[in-house]
Amino acid sequence: MNRELTINGKYYNEKELLTYCRNRIANSTNEWEKDYCKFILEWLDDTDHVKAKTSGSTSVPKKINLSKQKMRNSAKLTGEFFNFKVDQTALFCLSSNYIAGKMMIVRAFEWQLNLIPVAPDGHPLKTLDFDIDFAAMIPLQVKNSLNLKCGLQQVRKLLIGGGAVDQSLENKLQEVSCKCFIGYGMTETVSHVAIRALNGPDKSTNYKAMGDALFSVDHRSCLQINAPAILSKSLATNDVVDLKEANQFEWQGRFDNVINSGGIKLFPEQIERKLENAIDQDFFIAGIPDQHLGEKVVLLIESKKADANLKQEIFQKVKSLLNKYEQAREIFYVSDFKRTQTGKIQREATLSALSLSI
Numbered sequence: 564m565n566r567e568l569t570i571n572g573k574y575y576n577e578k579e580l581l582t583y584c585r586n587r588i589a590n591s592t593n594e595w596e597k598d599y600c601k602f603i604l605e606w607l608d609d610t611d612h613v614k615a616k617t618s619g620s621t622s623v624p625k626k627i628n629l630s631k632q633k634m635r636n637s638a639k640l641t642g643e644f645f646n647f648k649v650d651q652t653a654l655f656c657l658s659s660n661y662i663a664g665k666m667m668i669v670r671a672f673e674w675q676l677n678l679i680p681v682a683p684d685g686h687p688l689k690t691l692d693f694d695i696d697f698a699a700m701i702p703l704q705v706k707n708s709l710n711l712k713c714g715l716q717q718v719r720k721l722l723i724g725g726g727a728v729d730q731s732l733e734n735k736l737q738e739v740s741c742k743c744f745i746g747y748g749m750t751e752t753v754s755h756v757a758i759r760a761l762n763g764p765d766k767s768t769n770y771k772a773m774g775d776a777l778f779s780v781d782h783r784s785c786l787q788i789n790a791p792a793i794l795s796k797s798l799a800t801n802d803v804v805d806l807k808e809a810n811q812f813e814w815q816g817r818f819d820n821v822i823n824s825g826g827i828k829l830f831p832e833q834i835e836r837k838l839e840n841a842i843d844q845d846f847f848i849a850g851i852p853d854q855h856l857g858e859k860v861v862l863l864i865e866s867k868k869a870d871a872n873l874k875q876e877i878f879q880k881v882k883s884l885l886n887k888y889e890q891a892r893e894i895f896y897v898s899d900f901k902r903t904q905t906g907k908i909q910r911e912a913t914l915s916a917l918s919l920s921i
Contacts, residue, residue, distance in 0.1 A: 566607060567676045569650065577607065595657050595683050599659040602668060606631070615662055617750045626904070629662075629753055636792040637666065637753040638673040640774040644758060645675040645697055645720055649884065654698035654718070655680045656687035661905055663724050666754040667699055691717065696869050701725035703906065703916065705743075706732055715741040722746055724754070725905055727832070728761065729839045736762045747814065749800075753793050757812070772810035785818050795884060803830070822850030827888045834860075834889045841880040845900060849914055850892065862891035868898040 565903070566577040575583055584600035591597055603611050612628040641647075647701045653676040657664035665681065665750060671678040679695065687700060688708045699722045708715050709732075715721065716739065724746045728736075743762050746755030747770045757770035757778075773779065776790035786806075788798045801819050804812040810878050816830030823829075831848035838846070845865040850858035862881065874894050881890055901912035 564631075565672045565675065567675075568672055571679060572677055581607065592849070593682065595658065597663070599668065599680060602659040602665055606668065606672070613665065615665065615750055616660070627750065629750075630795075631880065633795075634669050634753050635673055635791045637755075637773075638670040640792065641666075641670055641722075641754070642674045644773060645722075647676060647697065649675045650677055651696035652677045652679055652694070654687060654691075654695045656683055656704065656831065657699060657701070657725075657903070658683045662700075662750045662754050663699060683753050683760070686711075688713065688715075688717065693717070694719065696720065698722070699724060701906065702728055702732060705736075709735055709739070715739045715743075720744075720760070723761070724748070724757070726907055730836055733761055751794070751798060752788065752790065756788055756790050756793065769807055769811045769813050777809045778804075778806060778812055779809070780804060783818055784815075786812060805913065817887070820849070822848075822858050822860055824850065824853075824860055824888065825856045829860065829889060834885060837884050837889075838862075841884060842877060845908070847900075847908055847910055847913075849910060851914070853892075858891040860889065861918065863900075864893045864894065864896050865898075865900045866896045867898050 568575055570578055572582070578757050580603065584603050587600040588597045595761060602613070602803050608804065611632070612630055613634070614626060615629050616624050616626050647670070653667060653671050655664070655667045655671070655678050657667060658699070659665055659668065666677065670676060676697070677693075681690065685703050685707050688711055689705050695718045697720050698718050702723060702725070702778070705715070705721070705723055718741045721741050723741045723743065728745050744758050744760055747757040747759070748755035754774065756776050757772050759768070759770045769775070776788060779787045779789070781787055784803050785801045786802045786804045788800065801817055803815040803818050803821070805815060806812050816832040820831045820832060821828055834848045835846070842864065847863055849861055849863060853859035853863050862877070877894060895917060897913060901909040901916060903909060
């Protein structure tokens, strides 16, 4: 296990690194700096695991222990995929309280990358004036970075995670030289277990396994993961997929979100992709109980005020873009969607709050 690290171009051996982190924890006014230094100390301690918590996007967040060896295995696979080299720059712009941020630090340790820490806010490139070999960002950070003068041109390879990449963003990524990918994974799989290329000659709608991971589906068509390098046992998910091969799948949507309307099964995520360019605010599709259909499709839009004329305009757009089964029977305006700390919309929690107010 590598116990030395380069941060902002300065090499630290283990003793120096421990001192650096303790000083930052004691003296820094930035909580994010204290957080990543606390994780480094945890990584270097004598235990064989680190503490982590799930994001809570589909259920109540829970605390779990992650094997350090499994995390090193994951970092090794990522480095092999992206062809990491010693001293390459790795932009660290994610919270170290969650798995994506923790794994950026682990990758820097394992591959002896030059870690470039910046505040984990929505604008990770705003202060950088040099090129970055590898970065991991959430979609909001990617969108904001595209609006900068440099766009993403100073980043060579980018891994996106923590949320869906909508069609509008994916279209914009076709215009940049940065090689962009999206990962499939969760806290339990110590970050991604599969990766999909979003642009360039390898662009695909399919996620491809990392290393020797193998996939199968259960009776619900939900993905099951067998990845001995990062999982102690097979993991069952609630993600409905179209399994292409044992190491390749196309994601369809969450089983938890499937709407059964009049006997027709509908995936909200697929409907949402059709509406992305038609609705400016954040929104999502859901099903609510209906006496005749069992469930009816509804559209929830995040907005402080409801506009009757705009609602009618959206109804017309929906009608033109969707087939009759997919069309929303009602539109609800919600002032604030429920979200996780990492910004993911909590659909069930938002729906529960809505049901109390209507």
